[in-house]
Amino acid sequence: MQRDELTAWLRLMSTPGVGNQSARRLLAAFGLPQQIFEQSLGTLRSCVSGAQAQALLEEPANLWRMVDQTVRWLEAPSGNPNMPVRTICTLGDPDYPPHLLATDDPPLLLYVEGARQLLQNGGLAAASGQCLAMVGSRNPTPQGKGNAREFAKALRESGLTIVSGLALGIDAAAHEGALAADAQPSTAATIAVVGTGLDCVYPRAHQDLATRIALSGMLVSEYPLGTPPLAANFPKRNRIISGLSQGTLVVEAAVASGSLITARLASERGREVFAIPGSIHAPQSRGCHALLRQGAKLVESAQDVLEELQMPREPLEKSRTAPPATSTSKAKPKTPPIAMQQLDIVSSGLEHLSDQQHELLGALGFDPMGLDALVARTGWDAATLQVQLLQLELDGHVARLPGGRYQRLASG
Template identity: 75%
Template structure:
């Protein structure tokens, strides 16, 4: 992108009071952003309000600083071939994803950072041609975290690109699972849509993960460089997560969560919504259960997702009926357990349970139970939860 074109886009996006909808009206009327700023006031007022028109004729005071920052960000990657590529995709670019273009409020600009083979081989549209969004709680249960990682890996192996928001918890686990799958160089393993500028990744604890995503997938933001983590931006970016995707899979979610916003947006965009059920006693499952009551597709395996999407994805192979487990967990599950441990797992069930309840259910003394629970935890069959609770894992 030439500097004059970049300047015009940044000026349009940075003009106070001019949002996406007004900007799209201006582009529809005048073409490229450069054409907008040579129009007389009367012509601009034919598309936007008088206040907006006057604002468009006065360049924002921070415009040149933003242009310089953006050019330096782009040029740094261009000058160092060992770095992930960086580019900007605008609404009219051939690489702009059609699925996102078809939504009610597509972003005008997308900042992209990712594998050079992807961004130079057709852009975001080609790199994530078949996407599935995976979202969920920032404070998942151990089983929820495992489900996110293992489903993401299985679905990536079937050819889908996993889209999420780089948040703590389910988002991070979904990205991790997609990165664990065998490489498929023609498409992105995973796409992370962030709520900050790409030069200020949030949360800080996921910066290493963001770097791995940039080497095998793509980081995406609609926000200018330097944008800090503002609370209002995260729900807004969810429309991009769902808009890039054929459907959205909610792994775990409380009743008041951003994941349900993403699911609602997916439904409004005409995309599939999937949900994994959980324990009736777990707060993290209540959002999923609410979605299921509203008509979301119940998911027990990666196959369930692929069957629903098969009409949109002809010729794709299906994965096994259940997502693969980690090698360590699978190995533990294959070793026959002593009868007393099998009996304990049966008594525990799959709902979180405290030690006192297990004593009452099994008739064992607390000390003996703790010994067996510790061994099951070390073998990956049981997880210890906050509050002194234990939960059986799916491989138990």
């Protein structure tokens, strides 16, 4: 893209009072942005309001700073073959992803950073391939994170590109699973649609994950460089996650969840919505159960998704998913992965429990689990676990099941 063309696109998207809908109306009437800014006030008023027309004739105060910043960002990796490619895709680009273009509010412009071999050989649309959105809770259960990772890995190995939002919890697990897949690199392993400028990784803890995604997948944003993590931007970016994808799989979600926004947008566009059922006692399962009551497809294996999307059938053993395999080998002690506040396990009747017992309930989740799996998940020795489990059982928070398994009860 030439500098003057880039300048016109950036000017259009940053003109005060001119949103996506008005900008698309202007593009339909006059063509490329350069041609919009050649029109008279009267001509522009035939398409937009008087205030919008006047704003279009005045350069935004920060336009040239934005242009210089964007040019520097685009040029930064150009001489290094080991770095990802950076590019901008506009509504006027023939390589704009067709599934996203078919939505009712496609972004005017997408900032893209991704694998060099993908973007240079095929462009954004080709590199995206066939996409499935995977979304869910930022505070998932251990089972939810494991399911997200294993589903994403199996679905990627069957040819799908996994799209998510780089958030904590299910999003990160889905990206990780896709990156771990053994798949042909002809399409992006995973696409992270973010709610910030691409020069800002949020959350910061995902800097390494974002770097790995850019090397074998893509990072995508509609927000200008320098845009910080503003709360209003994250629900808005969900339309891009669902828009890029043929379907949306919700792994875990509370009833009031941004993941359900993504699922609703997918449903409104006539695209498939899938949900994984969970324990009736887990708050993180209630959003999925609500979706199932509304007609979402119940998913128990990756093959269920592939069949609905009419993807080529893979051997069932390869696509069948289960919680990650556990090991009986001794693990180094570590903090259980789910903090007690994340699972909301502190409630009426639980205040008397020790911090260690709260942590154990969080690691146990809501599904039956054996002692070996708990050893692997917590890093605690078996003797310590048995003492704590016995006390929780006596207090009525855990039940011992046949086969040496334990399950957290509703009261816990």
